[in-house]
Amino acid sequence: MHRLPTACRRLASRAALSTPYAVLRATGVMLSTTHAVRLLHASPARRRGGPASEYTRLVAAGTFVDDAFQRSIVQQLERLYRELLTYTPRAAPTGIAGLACRLLGQKPRPAPRGLYIYGDVGTGKTTTMDLFYATAPTARKRRVHFHAFMLDVHARIRQLRHAHPQADALPALAAELAADHVLCFDEFQVTDIADAMVLRRLTAELFARGVVIVTTSNRAPDDLYANGLQRESFVPCIRMLKEQCRVVALDSGTDYRRRCQAHAHAVYFAPSDARTEPALDALFALAAGGRPAAPATLEFLGRSLLVPRAANGVARLSFAELCAQPHSAADYIQLAQRFHTVMLTDVPVLHMADRNEARRFITLIDALYEAHAVLIMSCCSDIYHIFTGQFDDGDVSPLLGHAGEEEVFAFQRAISRLVEMASSQWIINGRNRFLADNARRQAHEAAHPPAHE
Secondary structure: OOOOOOHHHHOOOHHHOOOHHHHHHHHOOOOOOOOHHHHHHOOHHHOOOOHHHHHHHHHHOOOOOOOHHHHHHHHHHHHHHHHHOOOOOOOOOOHHHHHHHHHOOOOOOOOOOEEEEEOOOOOOHHHHHHHHHHHOOOOOEEEEEHHHHHHHHHHHHHHHHHHOOOOOHHHHHHHHHOOOOEEEEEOOOOOOHHHHHHHHHHHHHHHHOOOEEEEEEOOOHHHOOOOOOOHHHOHHHHHHHHHHEEEEEOOOOOOHHHHHHHHEOOOEEOOOOOOHHHHHHHHHHHHOOOOOOEEEEEEEOOEEEEEEEEEOOEEEEEHHHHOOOOOOHHHHHHHHHHOOEEEEEEEOOEOHHHHHHHHHHHHHHHHHHHOOOEEEEEEOOOHHHOEOOOOOOOOOHHHHOOOOHHHHHHHHHHHHHHHHHOEHHHHHOOOOHHHHHHHHHHHHHHHOOOOOO
């Protein structure tokens, strides 16, 4: 198993490293690959046709590797693209008009079937969906991480119930959401009974209004909410997804995020030791542009999140402060939106007994990834061994039971994302201009080494 480079082994002594750049050069931090998918959101004038022609163009440009499995998914998305060219959702008529249509046997035009893309981590599910989203022939579309979508759904349900206590909030919410004819969800997963019960009705309301859904997931539809409480009540939602979306698997066997590893550099310091701290301090100073650090408090939705050290869009917190406390996905999304760089220190090795902390860590990674934030970490172990999936006594049997199956599965995705987030191209394409400039400079120096006399 390949591992990310360990910066601490190359860290020079504190005395010899007088500037942040000197520390970073000694640690081998070339803050640089991927996120080519952001090229898909170029101006419409640069795009021609649907996802199939765009995929071919990006392959020819060397942006994508031509993958037969991805191309088969793109062809399915091309079919949907062409159907959307002539599709306008129309809600079924109600009242007397609806009765007349039913008596005359008239039905509204059915919506095109969407797509449910599932498969292993890093195989290109999100890339192909984003390719479709960028070329979808409608302005009334929305692309959102599913976790963030459900947070928004619950917040809007509370608002509607507060404004209209006697009314059914879900039809009203569905009508609002259906303003977007196409909904693209990344990482569709259901682990919470509250989400499951809402989705059971919300999906029916959305499909009834002609909304087309394209989504990615690491799980096949039949495996959604596996072993969940009252799962039998959620099964109709699964049936509806399978009816309204073509279900396609993307299992090329290639994790394209891990292919970036050859170009990755040390933004993860493991194992952490006494020499790590000066490197982190120097990295923080560089990322913040030399601004002094001070505590900051985020206020949102009646909640607050204390950041002990913050400066110029950079936040530094320990794992205990961020993941061992009862923080929610809303906290992490807010953190990722407010800070373009997050430094997370002292990440321990997590066992099954720490699955609450593991869940929060996974949710944090998802939020940072979606916001394209830069993550810098110091860990007790390399990223492949942060989560053991075992109890402290080594008993692995819970992996096959209800307790930890979801955590083990989700951590595989988190590791794939962590690998991608360690690449220098991730830093270059990111929101921190100081780290991006440093990465470009070091990449140039590596490509043009000084001549030896």
